[in-house]
Amino acid sequence: MTDARATPLAEFHLRHGARMTPFAGWALPLNYPPGVKAEHEHTREAVSLFDVSHMGQVALRPGSGDPADAARALEALVPGDILGLAEGAMRYTQLTTDSGGIIDDLMVTRRDDDLLLVLNAARAAADIAHLQDRLPGDVTIEPLENAALIALQGPQSAEALAPLIHDSHRLSFMQAHRFDWAGDPLWISRSGYTGEDGFEIGLAADIAEELAEAFMEDDRVRPAGLGARDSLRLEAGLCLYGQDIDETTSPVEAALAWSIGRARRPGGARAGGFPGADRILRELADGPARRRVGLRPQGAAPMRAGVMLFETPDAAEPIGRITSGGYGPSVGGPVAMGYVEARAARPGTTVHGELRGRREPVEVVKLPFVPQGYVR
Amino acid sequence: MKFTEDHEWLDADGDIVTVGITEYAAKELGDVVFVELPEEGTMVTKGDEIVVIESVKAASDISAPMDGEIVEVNADLPDKPALVNDDPLAAWFFRMRVDDPAVLDDFMDEDAYQAHIA
Structure with missing residues (x-):
């Protein structure tokens, strides 16, 4: 723990x-005194504050100043439709x-003069090395320094944010904008x-x-840690x-085909052209040999990662x-996913x-386990 | 009351010992969501993993603190595992008839246990 980096x-x-825990080289809260279950439930009912400052934030700055040039360059590395992003729109890709x-999954936002990438903490260094290796020289890769990232998550997050940041509620799901708070810029x-509905x-x-x-x-706002973040995302x-x-x-295979834009698929304006396109487009057409699915153990015992x-x-x-697997507090029983x-x-x-030497029935189910609360 | 290094509490009445986990252990585990108990009548040896206890964070076991026979289990726990967090000293897991009650003297008393977790 002594080597772990502190967030802002x-x-x-x-x-x-x-209660702090090491995670991807950072010291982060595992939970607060109410505990993982209470924090999870509070997020589904009200609003929780998560520190996600450990995530990598990187700006891709095009030499031309036109973010379309950075988008075109990034499309050579991801299957997502990045060029199609309007200013202030964000998209999930890999x-x-x-x-x-x-290599990693990430969020890409098109801003007025760059692209903002949000990367997994554990992968940020590998991602940046990959970007440096593969992007053309006129795209500058700029990791944001001294940056914090706070997530407000839950059905009441818009109401909790609005008094401090007027007009923030006007954002719709997967949209971003610059705001000011007492003279300081917030993205x-x-x-x-x-x-759930929420803001980063x-x-x-x-x-x-x-x-x-x-x-x-x-x-309405309470802090929540990594434990709740894990059960919520599961x-x-x-x-x-x-x-x-x-x-x-x-x-x-990972059931993320929805994130592969039509423009990047066969017949699309910019079909293929990303690493591994042969395999990925073949699997899109023929179906993958294995697939990530939701799993609902039929007994009461949680089944965790590694269960065969x-x-x-x-x-x-x-x-x-x-x-991934564990107890789903909102489901009220064990939930898992796997291939x-x-x-x-x-x-x-x-x-x-197979759990402790016994085989217990598990039902393959549709994901997600709880209805999405996104505000579109 | 006696305590094991594995954070179990032992409450003896003659050769019948009631076993639970300490408040410290319950706090470390976090919210308990699943408990699996042994069958009554099971003969156990010290160290046998006889209870499965899962929290939102992780799976762990409770092992038999001594040699003997499981004579009773707390049938409320599998349906209401949260009782373990609500009141760990009341939420006993099982009662066992121990082969040699004198072994109890080897476990920590309250003061020694408090020093152990400090």
């Missing part, structure tokens, strides 16, 4: 009684390997990783404490890099594996998870 909200976490695996997007607020490190405490003056069917996706899983899945109670060879061979990927299929 370190004092905030201490003051609010956080940096892919030459063999069609996933706010209507986005998040909990399945990028700001200078030195005002992060002050803004976080200003949010906390609203009784119920929302969202991938955690390193568990549910990695350099061996393709976006199609079998087609029958006595099959010798597994047909899949759980990659199964295509023939077992249809919702309603029963597979069998």
